[in-house]
Amino acid sequence: MRTYMNKNKNFFRPLLAGLFGLLAGVSMTSCSSDDDYPAVDDQAPVLQLTTAHIQTEPGRQFTIEGIAKDADGLKSITLKNEGMNLDKTIDFLTYYPDTLLTDYHLSYHYTAGSEWKDADQYPVTVTVEDVRGHQTEQTVLVTPDGDFTAPTFTQTPSKELTVLLQNPNLSLTTAVADNKNLSYLVVSIPDLNVYDSLSISGTSYILYNKVYEMPEKEATYNMTVTVGDKFNNRTSTASTITVSDLPDFDKMYLADVDDAADLTNDVYGVPMLIDHTGKYQYRALYYNKTAGTGVRFIPQKTDFQPICFGVDPTTGLLTSNPNVGQPIKLNNVGYYEIDFNTVSGEYDVKSYTPTTKSLCMLDGSQKIDYKDGSGEQAYEIVLAGSGLPGAPSWTTNPNNNAFVLYQDKNNPFRLYREMTLTKGTKISFTISVAHIWGWWPEPYWRFDGSDENEANKANGGDNMKEMTVPADGKYLFEFDYALLRSRIIPVK
Numbered sequence: 001m002r003t004y005m006n007k008n009k010n011f012f013r014p015l016l017a018g019l020f021g022l023l024a025g026v027s028m029t030s031c032s033s034d035d036d037y038p039a040v041d042d043q044a045p046v047l048q049l050t051t052a053h054i055q056t057e058p059g060r061q062f063t064i065e066g067i068a069k070d071a072d073g074l075k076s077i078t079l080k081n082e083g084m085n086l087d088k089t090i091d092f093l094t095y096y097p098d099t100l101l102t103d104y105h106l107s108y109h110y111t112a113g114s115e116w117k118d119a120d121q122y123p124v125t126v127t128v129e130d131v132r133g134h135q136t137e138q139t140v141l142v143t144p145d146g147d148f149t150a151p152t153f154t155q156t157p158s159k160e161l162t163v164l165l166q167n168p169n170l171s172l173t174t175a176v177a178d179n180k181n182l183s184y185l186v187v188s189i190p191d192l193n194v195y196d197s198l199s200i201s202g203t204s205y206i207l208y209n210k211v212y213e214m215p216e217k218e219a220t221y222n223m224t225v226t227v228g229d230k231f232n233n234r235t236s237t238a239s240t241i242t243v244s245d246l247p248d249f250d251k252m253y254l255a256d257v258d259d260a261a262d263l264t265n266d267v268y269g270v271p272m273l274i275d276h277t278g279k280y281q282y283r284a285l286y287y288n289k290t291a292g293t294g295v296r297f298i299p300q301k302t303d304f305q306p307i308c309f310g311v312d313p314t315t316g317l318l319t320s321n322p323n324v325g326q327p328i329k330l331n332n333v334g335y336y337e338i339d340f341n342t343v344s345g346e347y348d349v350k351s352y353t354p355t356t357k358s359l360c361m362l363d364g365s366q367k368i369d370y371k372d373g374s375g376e377q378a379y380e381i382v383l384a385g386s387g388l389p390g391a392p393s394w395t396t397n398p399n400n401n402a403f404v405l406y407q408d409k410n411n412p413f414r415l416y417r418e419m420t421l422t423k424g425t426k427i428s429f430t431i432s433v434a435h436i437w438g439w440w441p442e443p444y445w446r447f448d449g450s451d452e453n454e455a456n457k458a459n460g461g462d463n464m465k466e467m468t469v470p471a472d473g474k475y476l477f478e479f480d481y482a483l484l485r486s487r488i489i490p491v492k
Contacts, residue, residue, distance in 0.1 A: 037073060037100075037131040044134040045070035049126065052139070055146035058116045064108045064140055070130040073100040078127045079108060084142075086110070086124065093131075100131070116144035150233040151178040154204070154470075155264045157225055158300035162307055163243045164320060168214040170241060171305040171322075173260055176227040177204045186226045187212070189241070209305065214243045246320065246342060249299040250276060254284045254338075256295050258327075260303050262489075267427060267475060268467045269487020271301060273454040277339070284338040285352075286330075287414060287480055294327025297340070301452075309342060317345030333410070335482075354413060354482035359443070362407040362415070374437050381405045381415055383477070384440075385429025385464070389419050397438040404434065405479070413482035418474060418491060425469040431456065431479055431486070445481065456484040 049066035056062040068074055078089045088108070092101050106126075122142040129135045155175035163170050176185060182205055187196040194212060214221075220243070226236040253271035255263060263271055274284040274297070286295065297309040297318075309318045310325020318340055319325045328349060330336055335354060340347035360366055364378040383403040384396045391403040398404055408414035421427075431445040446461035447453045453465055458481070469475075471490075479486040 040071040045128040045130045045136045047128045047136045047138050049138055049140055053141045055143055056112045057146050057148060058112055058144050059114045061109055061111045066106045068128045069103040073131040074104055075129045075131045077106060079124055081122050081124045084122050112144050118145040120144055147180040147229060147231040149179045150235045151176055151227045151229050153237055155261055156237050156302055157239045158302045159239055161239050161241045161300055163214050165245050168216050168243055170212040170214055172210045173208050173303050173305055174225055175206045178229045181230045183230045184228045188224045189221050191221050218244045248279050252282045253298050253301055254295055255298055256293055264302050265490055267469055267488035268453050270489060272485055280341050280343045282340055285483055286336050288330040288333055288336055291331055291333050293330050296327050318347050356482040358412045370441050377436050380434040382432055382434045383429040384432045387425045387427035395438050396432050396435045398434045399436055402434060413480050415479045417477050421469045421475050423469055423472045426466050428464045428466040456486055
């Protein structure tokens with residue numbers, strides 16, 4: 001709870017610093033040299049508060065505002081609330097000894113206590129007194145149940161969505177959340193006269209497979225999805241919907257998860273970009289670390305709708321219909337190559353052995369001398385960057401708590417490490433060999449320059465695009481230097 005002395009300091013600093021500036025905002029008459037204040041109208045002061053109810057948040061500054069007027073002249077304004085340790089009198093006869101104010105703009109700042117709860121109530125009594133002793137009293141209720149945080153999308157519609165002419169329906173799934181209470185979700189497609197407003201509540205909501213019919217013609221439409229809370233804080237996301245025959249997608253992704261929410265709860269790396277090898281032809285190289293994993297292929301990154309390539313149980317070929325296609329099961333642990341054609345539906349699955357040279361043991365038992373004067377040292381791989389827990393920024397020095405990676409005992413190409421991350425943390429790094437001087441010898445791996453760090457580059461590439469941790473929790477970093485793919489995913 002704030003102390004009385006702190007509130008005095010908060011008020012006097014702006015008041016005294018701007019004393020003469022304030023004179024321009026008040027009406028004044030000359031004051032006589034004696035203590036007589038002859039009546040002008042001999043009426044009680046007028047007090048007009050801006051609001052009778054202020055909703056704030058714990059730790060947030062708020063302002064009590066209003067206008068006080070009196071033809072006879074203002075003597076003081078007092079603000080009181082015991083629970084706030086607030087007992088403040090603004091004595092105009094002291095502050096303005098040579099001037100009698102007839103109107104005054106009250107603007108009093110106060111910071112809510114960090115311990116305040118939503119159910120707390122603090123009625124602040126505001127009393128205005130004029131020089132003839134007349135008083136006017138009003139109360140403004142202060143409650144810490146306000147909300148100044150915008151809702152978020154926990155599952156965001158992809159920026160680019162393709163709807164096929166043979167099935168011109170957009171199946172939309174999105175998930176939203178708010179720290180207090182959701183109020184509405186609006187889906188807007190102006191060119192189709194779609195304005196779908198849904199009343200929602202609670203702290204989370206999932207719009208699941210909501211179907212919007214598209215005209216049976218090739219066209220492009222803009223869609224906006226907006227979520228708002230009870231205080232009308234809003235967040236929007238925009239997508240472009242393309243209705244067409246099956247296109248030759250520039251990008252295709254492998255999804256090894258079952259739930260659409262797992263496509264968006266990662267820090268980066270899910271789903272995994274695969275190779276576009278020819279017209280309607282794609283190739284996925286994948287390490288299957290758990291026997292029985294199912295994989296599907298999607299052109300949009302955040303959902304299995306509206307297009308997802310899986311196996312049609314009736315034909316045994318791939319279908320683009322997410323309601324029909326089943327995952328391709330990978331029955332063994334190891335590396336797989338999957339080739340497929342999105343038009344014919346034909347696909348081929350086979351195991352293979354990477355041709356990338358293994359880095360051998362990376363547990364510190366192997367030694368290396370970089371011939372730079374630093375001497376022989378342990379051969380290890382680290383993440384060097386910012387936002388990594390327990391590690392200084394941008395160091396490759398294992399003696400200075402560099403973020404050292406572990407090597408999979410069953411697969412020398414897979415490096416990993418678990419970490420506990422905090423929501424909102426910004427993460428950026430390079431995958432590098434350790435060096436006791438903090439230098440950056442080869443090998444190292446950076447990124448492909450895509451906005452979401454979709455692939456790694458050996459001994460080259462661009463700096464990592466900074467990523468934001470979506471939620472508190474434990475995460476797993478994985479890097480395969482044979483596949484040149486990395487990701488940070490939640491640990492379940």
